[in-house]
């Protein structure tokens with residue numbers, strides 16, 4: 004069967020030739036947020052998707068992993084695949100144990116499917132509240148999913164916009180498994196990092212000691228740049244105070260990922276090598292980077308390897 008799925012107009016493809024980072028990553032570094040897209044010929048995009056991306060295969064992801072100096076990946080189910088986790092599972096199986104996954108499941112998921120996902124390396128589900136990406140999921144459905152995944156020891160990854168946190172906070176705090184916040188809770192970085200909106204986010208992170216935060220996606224959050232392109236090693240300066248605040252207060256529950264292949268960027272496609280070179284701005288010491296890139300993701304996704 005030929006599958007022809009036209010890319011969303013204006014779609015930016017992933018960078019074809021990222022630089023090699025100047026920063027040498029610590030041994031065992033994990034890219035803890037990245038995706039695979041299709042390839043559509045093998046794994047068609049979901050009918051309910053809000054965008055149609057370019058393909059970004061497991062092989063291409065693993066080539067980037069090696070080029071940048073990462074050891075492992077956490078692959079997060081992208082919304083363009085809905086709750087069809089076949090591309091994710093295929094990538095996890097091809098990784099030879101070097102990737103773990105975060106899936107999207109619906110309440111009707113069978114025990115056999117959950118077991119298969121777990122065996123492939125899935126350790127969490129993603130709940131998405133970003134309206135341009137998904138239709139609203141009823142709370143009752145989310146609860147059903149929580150009840151199904153809790154016995155597996157999985158966590159819930161949350162993607163939401165900062166402005167929506169107030170309305171979601173109580174629900175999040177009632178979810179009885181660890182929580183992982185995507186992309187710094189998407190702050191409006193034109194606001195004061197010492198102002199009330201970011202204070203609300205920090206207070207959410209303080210509310211429980213099993214809430215983790217990805218300090219990822221400066222390229223998505225930045226309003227002033229400069230972009231991580233053309234050798235720029237001092238990119239996205241407006242994001243730095245926000246990300247650094249979280250890394251310094253919660254050094255043992257922050258994670259970082261490239262977000263490759265960077266869905267839905269409108270302005271520019273970053274050079275992934277330069278994105279890695281952004282890391283010392285948010286985690287300025289080798290000790291903080293060891294926690295951010297190795298110790299924390301290992302504890303969450305490969306607890307059996309911890310300390311080895």
Ligand SMILES: O=C(O)c1cc(C(=O)O)oc(=O)c1
Pocket residue numbers: 080081082083136185223262266267
């Ligand atoms: O901001 C986004 O557009 C975005 C989309 C997705 C997805 O479609 O799953 O994942 C992300 O991490 C970020």
